[in-house]
Amino acid sequence: MPPVESIDLSSLSAPAGGSSRLTGHLARPEGPGPWPGVVVVHEALGVDDVMLRQVEHLARAGYLALMPDLFTQGGTRRCLIPTMRAALSGTGRAYHDIEAARSHLLALPACTGAVGIIGFCMGGSFALMTAGRGAFQAAAANYGMLPKDLDTLAGACPVVASYGGKDRALKGAATRLRGSLHRHGVVHDVHEYPDAGHSFLNDAEVGPRPLRPLFRVMGMGPHPEAAADAWRRIETFFATHLNAPHTEKAES
Template sequence: MAEVDLSALARARGGSQRLAGRLARPAGEGPWPGVVMLHEAFGIDEVMNRQVERLARAGYLTLMPDLYSDGGARRCLVSTLRAMGSGRGRAYADIEASRQWLLDQPDCTGRVGVLGFCMGGGFALMTVGTGFDAASSNYGMLPKDLDRALADSCPVVLSYGGRDLGLRGATAKLESALERAGVVHDSKEYPSAGHSFLNDGEVGPRVLRPLLRVAGVGPEPEAAADAWRRIEAFFAEHLGGPVDAG
């Protein structure tokens, strides 16, 4: 995995003064479709890094911007969450800078998707109409004005947990809004899963992990395997695969 400096692109769009990203390339020769991956509220850790590598193995040039680059998680968490809810803030410029960086790469096909988990899933829902070719929101918070957010949406694949009490009813609300907007979508709620079920390990400060387990937050391998299968099939349909450059 490589480190990418996105600062100049972000600053030019009114985003973070300093923006770092993690990039994973698929094996073999491209070009490949690109994906901007958006991390959970706890920020980038080894679990999130493995998610980037997983998507790269599936054939996608995958870039994960660190939305906490300009100050760290403690200073940026609250403002970033507020931005997600309001639809305004430098995080959106940072996400667009990441999309543009991928488009500028010679080994990108020119089709770019967005995929997010938790907080990142909320941002994915808020950016479905901003130029991405496909989106995947995984237990992301719903936009306050769903119909407005989804009015010009690209195709969307959604995965939520039935035991995620903070997002109870989210799947049904999203399905209804997407159908009203005429957006191609694939949505599924997993009864056995809670929040963060797509992770392959626990996240967050160790002191909080026992509480998170009690709240049903954490891995659910069976549901995760099915969700990844659906995401990869959906992205293959709407983003395509590697193109023989020769």
């Protein structure tokens, strides 16, 4: 598979109120295409090798996968708090950056015109917040905090979501999300893995090394068995909802 390519999305983000500088990381499937696109939204710790491998995973599954670096403009220290606030408020620069990534995918000749979104941790919150805005054809939220107002999910695109039963910060989130999506008639697949914790889809530990023992005590980190099943569900869900050409391609 071709390596993940770094691209400049600034010309799409800056005029729309997003970051004045925005880097994206794009991976393409092998073969001639065309393929559906997926915007990948990274964890709160930012873009690292683990997140880049998630992009590669989606490309191997047959998707044009593009991850905008939401911390491009100021680094993790300067951007983390405002970006986290944006994830829960539904407004802010990060949403324009995500839209820039979606627009870039739609403009690629190799894109079918169907675009989904997948997020991890903080990115999972963005996936849920954008699901009801009509821009994406499917959303995958992985251990993302729920919107404060679950009624924002009314009219959402199909949602697949995965949570860990040992994730103390998100206790009961899967049940609440499933109930809201059912109540609003949204197609969904929400599952909680009892033995997994936060960030269980990662294939390696992340964060500063001195903090990793603390993360383990908190139940954070890889859980290969849960991750394998979650990826199976995500890929099946995306195959169902992203593999038909979308009319926006002709309009973009």
